[in-house]
Structures are given as structure tokens and as C-alpha cells.
Amino acid sequence: MSSATKPTMIIPSYEDVLVAHERIQPYIHKTPVLTSTRLNEMTGAELFFKCENLQKAAAFKVRGACNAVFGLTDEAAKIGVATHSSGNHALSLSYAAGRRGIPVTVVMPHTAPQAKKDAVIGYGGKIVECEPSTSSREAVFADVVAQSGADFVHPYNDPRVIAGQATCAKELLEQVNNLDAVIAPIGGGGMISGTCLTLSHVAPDVKIYAAEPLNADDAARSFRAGHIIADDAPNTVADGLKVPLKDLTWHFVSKYVTDIFTCSEEEIVAAMKLVWKTMKIIIEPSSAVAVACILNNPEVFKGKRVGVIITGGNVDLDKLPWMNK
Template identity: 50%
Template structure:
């Protein structure tokens, strides 16, 4: 993936997404002993980086495909992202959503014009419902993280960060389905000669960490983590990019995620979801090895159920 390709992806989605701000914190620099640059995708439209990939995927469909709509299965951020992106572009979005998804997330999807079809809360049921919608409507399926146009779109967050701060030594992102991490790697490779990418992952859902060791996509038996956005697994489109491009994956414990989430809320006065806190938790765990370096951190989103906070 070269520089001009990512630039053209960026130009294509630019009218539909925010160029999000980069924040710094003297206090967090002191705690981490590095110079931190936070890419605040919690300020993105619909509250997460996923707006970028959803928009790019829809814009890459033919006019005929767009006229029949798009479909995905998601319990949260991608459901919202695809719904809002589709609405902005004038396309119908169908979402296969588990029955037990939080009402606040269902309301957000409906508010963005998404058409929800409920299903049982497991992967097979979600996929079956999405297939059914495809057959009935002719809508094009867009995977939340394992779609190359989604991955390119997600890469524009890191691209913006490197345009603002080209001297970064490291970039940290959290990993769940792998779309953000793969996109971040592509952008770092295209826009920097020296910026290395490191991922943070919950120890309670460590499939990406294990996949890197075994060389094949691993799955989780249980995903008992507060970082609900990171409970999904890697796919065949993003894993090859991650396998060759990520410097390492750092596992963080649940209490570390909660403490860091609290730290960001209290010290930076911004709202981030647990999945975002995972990236900074990984920085803090790894700080001895990166002391004094310039470090970008992608705060992936801020969609939190505030009636159900962990602190």
C-alpha cells in the first residue's frame, strides 16, 4: 500500500468524516516517561474510528450495489458507523444485531437510520441473519474489520497523526478484529521510515497475541473483558498485514484497563471507552523499553454506557 493510494482513500472519505484533534498531557508524559500524542477518534462522527472504514467501503461500491444497500453484523460501534456512513451517502443499511446488545447501542443505530434485525447473541446466528438479509434485499455485506476497503479507511487515522507529527518513533493501537491495527501498520509503512507499530490487547481475549506466536488465526473460548470492542477475532485479510507489520502485542489485565480509563477521564477530561484505554495501558506496561521516545496513541472511541461505568 503506497502513500498515494492512502492519500486518495483519505480524499474520498474526507467530506464524510472529521479530522480528529491530537491531544497531549504533561502529566501523562511524566507517568509514562515518553512524549505522548493522542489521536482522539473518540471525537470522530458516531464516536469511533470505524466511521472511516465504513465510509470508504460504501464509497467503493458500484452505483448498482449502493442502490440495494449494505448489511453487516455488529453489536456496537460498526453497526453505528455503517448506519451513519450509509445515511450520509444516501444508502440503506441493514444491521444484524444480537438481541442482548445494549439498548443505548440499538437506539444509536436507529437514530442513524440503520434497519435492525435482531438475532441470537452468537457469531453463527449473526452471520446467518446477515446472509438472510443479503438474500432478501441484494444488499452488499461489509465486514466490520476483515474487508480491505474498511482497513484502508481505518488507516487514515494514523495517516493524519503522522502528517501532524512525522517524527513519531512508535504508534500504539488496540487490537480486536484487527481492522484498526492493520490500517495503522499500512499508514505507518507508507508515511514513515521509522515509526514502529505496537498493539495492546486484553489478556482475557488474547487471540491476536496467540495468533502471532502460532502463525495462524487463533480464537478465544471466552472473552471476559471489559473492552467489549475487542472481543472479536482477526480475519484472513488483516492477519497477514498484522503478522508481518506489528512490532509486538502487549497483553494488559482488566484492572490495568480500568485504571488507565480512569486516568484518561480524570486527567485529560475526555471520555474514552475501555477499548481505547487498552492502547495507553500497553504503553505504560512497555515504558521501560521506549523511554524518552515520541509515541502516538490511537484513542479508538468514546462510546460508553455511562450508566454502567467500571469505576
């Protein structure tokens, strides 16, 4: 969907979230919530980690992808689906399409982690490569859709996807009582938008924070400016957070997010390594951004019960960010 055409924006409702959760349950895990005494001591907060790194395809994006794919009519499904993505949405849409037995094509930057490319192929997806910029991926993708007529499942600026991602926060609230805040990484804003959608209806007093790499801080700058500021090709180890906000995700971010914090590349890598060592779970750099931002802002989170959404665990084990340093 091109933002240039300014179509009427469809904002998903909480009823859409309930329908989505019912629809996708056969295809996803209800991921666990883990805690860490060590990280609680370091932050002065009670942290509750919603582990979407243990989700199907090791990413929260399976939720939105499954909702979109299994919500298609049989006629539309036969033509297939397509998207552009740096990785987790690509492999998640491939997973969902594979479960329904329909074609899927994904446009990925040639710099995307090999582990994510391998996962797309493993799930039956077809990859078309592009340059590592938003403008390139959108231009290449336009050609793909023109040729195939496939249903475009946007990585985040899609009401079906946001309703699916909102089921993560829904589960978190069912698993943990009396949260004071929830924090999640922000790139294009799909997870944060879903979190806003759920919390604004079910727990409106819970504060919502977003975490972003300083090297790709367009959401933070947009938040301060009051309008979308889009970077075309930011460079960060958090490869899942390189894309800009769009109109639908901006609606949720501008209306419901309390604040957006940033962290450096060194802080992201240190937080990722800390979670690996302390909690013995594999998280990817994009997930570590939330942990780094909590460590950077102890005054905000101290004494609070905080839900931390760990968004994914897809990493290239041969190219870990702390290697050769």
C-alpha cells in the first residue's frame, strides 16, 4: 500500500485482536514469560520478559503474518502473498504461507542476515534481493506485485498485522498481573502499535515505552517533532529496526506511547550478551535494544513492574556482534 496515494486508513479494533488470537492459535506458541533475579537487581525493577524469541520462526511477527494469511479468502490465497522485509517478517510470512500451502515472495536486502534468508527458503519462500534501503525495497517490491498480483502483507503498516501483533501484549497481561509499564523495540512500529492497541483497551494506565537504536532513531525524532521523519538507510546492528514509521503505526505511536528511548551500538551488543549470559536464552540485537534502554534509564523503571517484549531470536551464530572485537 503506497503512502503516497493516501488511502483511507483502516484502524484495527480490539475486537479484531480477539478474532486474530482465535484465528492464529493453532499456528503459534503462547510464549513464556521469564524473570531474572540478576537483571532485577541491576535495574531496580521487576522485569517480566515476554519471550517471542521462543515463538514459531523465532519472532513475534508470526502472529501478524498468520492473521493476514489465514484471514484471506480461498480465491485470494491461491494467488499468494508477498512482502518486503529485512528478515523476521519475511520468514514469518513464509512460515504462515507454508502452513496454508500458498505461494510467497519476499523482497529482502542483500545484506540481510544469512540465517534469516535460510529460514525464508526453508519455509518455502522465494527471495528477490534489493539494495539495503527503504526506497530500493519498495521499488523492487512494486515490480514483484505488479507481476504476480499477490496480496501485499506489509511488515507493519497493515491492520491485519497490527491486530496479530497485539495478541502478544494480550497474552502478557493474562500471564502477569499489575504491570506498571511495557517496553518493546521500535522500527516500523508494528509491535508497539499492537501493544498500544491492546493496552489502550484493556489496561490504559500501563505506560508504553519504545526502545530504538541511536543509529536508527527516526521514531524518536518523529516523536519529538510530532510528525514522521523517515531515514532511508540507517546503519545499526539491530537489523530488524531499520525501517521507518508509516501512517498507521504513527497513529498508535503518537497517541499512546509515553516516551521513546535510544541506545548506542555498544550498549545494544552489551545488553544482548548480558541476556545470553544471565538468562541463557538467545535473543537478537533488535530485542536487546529494549534491555539496553532500561539499563540506560533506571530512574524511569526503578521500583516498577515492567513487561519487556523480547521480539526475536534469529541470529547468525557465525557472525555474532561481539566476535572479533
